[in-house]
Amino acid sequence: MTTGPAFSRASSEQGVTQQADGRRAISRTLPEEVPVALVYNGTSHAVMLATPDDIEDFAVGFSLSEGIVTHADEIESFEPVAHENGIEARMWLRAERADALHQRRRVMAGPTGCGLCGLDSLDQALRDLPVIGTTLTLSRAEVAGATEQLRRMQPLYDQTGAVHAAGFLVPGKGIVLAREDVGRHNALDKLIGALARGGLSPADGAFVLTSRVSLELVQKCAFAGSPCLIAVSAPTAHAKRLAESCGITLAAFARGSGFDLYAHPHRIRHEDSDVA
Template identity: 65%
Template sequence: MAARVHISQPGLSVQPDRAVAVHRTLPEEVAVAMVFDGSSAAVMMATPADVQDLALGFALSEGIVTAPDQLDGFELAEHPNGLEARFWLREDRADALAERRRFMAGPVGCGLCGIDSLDAAARDLPSVGDGPRFTRAEVARATDMLRDQQPLHDQTRATHAAGFLLPGAGIVLVREDVGRHNALDKLIGALARQGIDPATGAVVMTSRLSVELVQKCAIAGISTLIAVSAPTAHALRLAQGAGMTLAAFARGGAFDLYSHPHRVTEKVSDVA
């Protein structure tokens, strides 16, 4: 099943001295239900591409599973009102699903919608490992490298991207979506499906650094998060506590380094 990810739409471009007819390419946005063992866990609005990556990344970043082999099957079902991403869990993951239902960061548009307590919003994060090192030049170029691998954004100017940066190798994997959280979940899912350890690289985002992005990266074991815009204060506090390096305002050959700066060096990347 190949869902349409964009449409061509006529419009009127109003300029100071004239108005001209135009056609614009707009990204599609559909409801995607995350269904585990026949029960819907969350519904989010997403770009209908790489939906299996999205669903797997969501399952991993929400703690429903900790590895792809804890899933017994996947099916993508189309409905008049959207898509169902259906996973069947290994029997021993049923309790994890029931527990995580209470703490889910649901619809992408509101970040922490769907959780049932303030304690759930402040869930403890694991400490990330030591992780790879990057040169200052690699971090400074990261968002430019990501920008060169965003075909849907080139067509629509309306999507976010998450990229995986390897030391000495550049951006090796990219996923796009209308939502920044969805783009990251897609990337985490794609890494898992391709057998790439998230702890071996950094994530590069086209958005601000919000709490949910830090949470998802920490759970995935990603030690460095780079973004084109600013972190929120609480996202920074969470990153500091988890041992994560945050690099923000990475654009135009410069960046701000906020936490755990030891992973960014002036030397050649440590690829050992």
């Protein structure tokens, strides 16, 4: 049960636009971002700035991609509690997972552009990752058109022009699920959580992002078990090397007509017949 004030995902705000033909008053719809505290067994573990919807997806996805739990059912209960200044995502973990969490404390205030703020050590930034070895393949056309398809599934972006999205692309079906947030990391966590809650396996498709690819986004992809990451923009050099080492196909600059491949291109079929 949610208590306290309700938060909307966007609001209408007043401003002034300055154009070549002069200045005039305008009204714009802007996305909201609020502090969301991830609370485990009564202890606050992290505070992230996020769009205040799909909070349970976010909480489950964050828990999975951070290695706090290995399966969604290790979260015994969830309760969102809204306060004047933000939202608490309260979770109760199974005893063994709660004990493991004490071994790796990560207390951080997470601005939307940064994924590693507040880590206790450099070792935590470079965690051991599973190696992805699935046989999933995608056609050239599916990869090239992925970000344009995702763009059509962004109602909050249509309103505001100021949020990221993450989508799940299944071969032969297109993008079957998408989530939006002011933070690119948050959008992916929400997607991972939605997949887990819906009983869908990340191994059966590719993650599609409206952002550049940072090291932590590759980490989240690897922990989730998805073999392919498709993005509208570039990867960092470290993200490319990490994708190579953990078996993830990395496609960037996917913008309709084509894309660049930076790691494990064998999952992309290049036959001309896949283009309708």
